[in-house]
Every structure is written in structure tokens, then in C-alpha cells.
Amino acid sequence: MKFLCIDCDTQMEFEERQQPGDGTFGAAFQCPRCRRRIAMLANPMETQLVGSLGVKIGGRTLDEQPMELVRGSLAGRDDAFADVPAPSAGRPRWSEQSQDRLARVPAFVRGMVKKIYSDYAVDHGIAEITPDVMDRARTDLGLEDM
């Protein structure tokens, strides 16, 4: 997929993606010449189609997790997976509120979600995961359903 600035006849560059929460997927692109910005907005069905490929528009900012597509898309049993916790040294703390929020994530995918937020915090030098950090990670990583 390429975006072309017609006036400049120049390929636009990917800037950021957003998932506002209604199933919409948005990706912003900018023309490197005239600096004009555009947003591509996909409806929920189109968002689901792209998501079903197991890809992220604009590329990945975090390594793909084991069975990420299955765990994020299948209505699975709570006890299907036993996630082996990473060694606690160097890992962020979880605030009480963020733990409450994590507890509301279906058990089928919870271990993976916890790892994604923890990896995000480590990558960004965050010592404690709070609901605010979770919101930021959701936006940055395109994790609308997590």
C-alpha cells in the first residue's frame, strides 16, 4: 500500500496510527515535500480484514507475540495457556488500578497482554504501569481490544 501526494507526485510517508475505539483504524501519512497530511480511515470491517492478516499498518513497534493472532481473535478457554512469567528483575511494577484493569482482560489472552504492556514499559523506561501507561501503549501499539 502506497500513498501518493498527487500535487507533488511524491510518495507520502507513514506517520502514526490510531484506533479511536469504535472499530475505526486510522493511519496518518505526510507528504515529505509539501508537508500535507492525510488520514486513511478504515471502517470496522476493513480494520478487521487487515487485522486478520496478523499485520500492523506502518510496521511493528513490538515483536510479534507467540500466537498473537489466535490469542487476540479466538474465543478461547480460560485455562488454555500457562504463561511462564519473565524474571522479575528489571520488570516494571503494576499499580493496583492497572492490575484491576488487567484482571478484566479475558484469561485466554491476559498473559500475552500483560507481557506486551510490560515490554512496552521496559522499552520506554517506565518503572510502574498505570492505567495511563496502558492507554498510551494501546494508542502507540494499536491494541484497541487490549
Place this chain on the structure above:
Amino acid sequence: MTFRGYHEVEGGDRSGLVAQIGAQHERVQARLSTVRRVVAVASGKGGVGKSYLTAALALAAARRLGGVGVLDADLKSPTTAQMLGARGPLRVGEGGVEPARGRGGVAVMSSDLLIEEDAPLSWTGPAGDRFTWRGLLETGALREFLADVVWGPLDLLLVDLPPDADRLEDLAALVPSLTGAVLVTIPSEASRRSVARAMRHAQRAGINLLGVVENMSGYACGTCGANGPLFPGDAGARLADAGGIPLLGRIPWLPAELGDATHPSLEACTAALLGALA
């Protein structure tokens, strides 16, 4: 106004989708680099006993080989995990998902280990449009079962495919190193016709067909062991002739649950398959 074509725009693909699909394929290749042979068990017909045969071949092969795995690609009607006695939960570590272990130490991955007992396979996502993306998710799940399961060193990975002939082609696309496929039929003419279509499909796709197995080829009496008639027809031999491939075996319908001790016909079939792989 005239647009330039995709390939006429010289810059890279900033959406990154093509690169990510390429990376997905590389993950599959990397994971399967420790697997010596990947063999699909396929048919164009449902109800011919592919899963039973896959499990039976796996058990018999595990007694002869260093390591054997079974990937149950029949996401909607998974049965091989139960047949092999494999249970979850599945351990997830940094390296991936550890397969469950079935009888004979067979490594197993199946959607049966992921969904609730007696529950249908169900994907989350916007209702009403499922037909547009369900197939993508099913192929994606097969890809993840291949790429994200820590299969480790295996001599043989059997992939139990659903009846849909397209799935064999999907598997071949995901696994360019696919060793080949075994086709399963029952003796009847109806089965022969369906499996013949699947065979033609596979041959057109350039898939190496290792042979045909005729399952439910008569009825093995549980008391005296004598083999009586069950279905009319000789689909196995006819398919083998038509495809120019070997008939690997005729397996009678066996009235007992799959056990560690198997019927001589299963042992002979396994030996024929391993001979075809040698």
C-alpha cells in the same frame, strides 16, 4: 488525472504490510528448520477417518523415529488431541508455545486445546461480516500453529487437514519445504470421486503425493479378527492407479479406541509411508 501504478512509485512500501507477510513466512521456515519432514494427511472428503489415521500413524511412527508431532489443522472439528490423549494448558515462554504431549511422546497442537469443551470455534470481531475475514484468520491460525509452537527436533510432523482441498494448497504455500501429502479415502465411489478432485488439485499445485490410504476397508471383527465387508468399492486402488502413486495400505474399520498397540494393517501402512519418505 492519471495515477502512476504501484510499481512505478519507486519508494518502499511505507505501510509495511508486504514486509510483515514476508516476515511471517520466514518465521514458519525458521521454526520448521528442526523438523526433518512435514507430511499432510488430506482428503477431499469428510468422514473418511483422516484424524484417526493421522493419530494412528503418529503413534506407530513414534515407535520407529526419534520425534513425531501432529498439527491438527482441522480447526473446526479437532479430534486428534483427544485421540492421542494430549491435554493443556499450553506453556508459553519466550521462545513460543510448548506443544502438548500425547501418548508415545507425540507433540500435539490443536484448536481442541484452546476452545471450551463442546464449544464451536468462534472468532471475536464485528458481527455480520465474518464471511469476509474468517478464512484469513483460519489461515493465520494455521500459520501460527506452524511458526509459534516450539516443535523442536522432529523426524516427522504430520498435519491433519480438514476436508477442504484448498487447505492443502494453503499449507504448501506456508511450508515450501512440505515433504508431501498422504490422501485418505474410504472404498466407496462417492469418496473416490471427491478424493480424485483433491488429488488433481494437489497435483496441479505441484504437491508431492506420497500415496493413498484406503480407510474403513472392511470390518475387522473384534472377537475373531476376521475382516468382513463394510463399504463396496475399491477407491484406494483406483485412485492410486489414476494418480500414479502407491497404495500405502488398506485399514479395516477397527471397533476399538485407538490404543498404543495397533492393528497390523496400521503398522504395515506406517512402514509403507516411511518407505516412501526414505
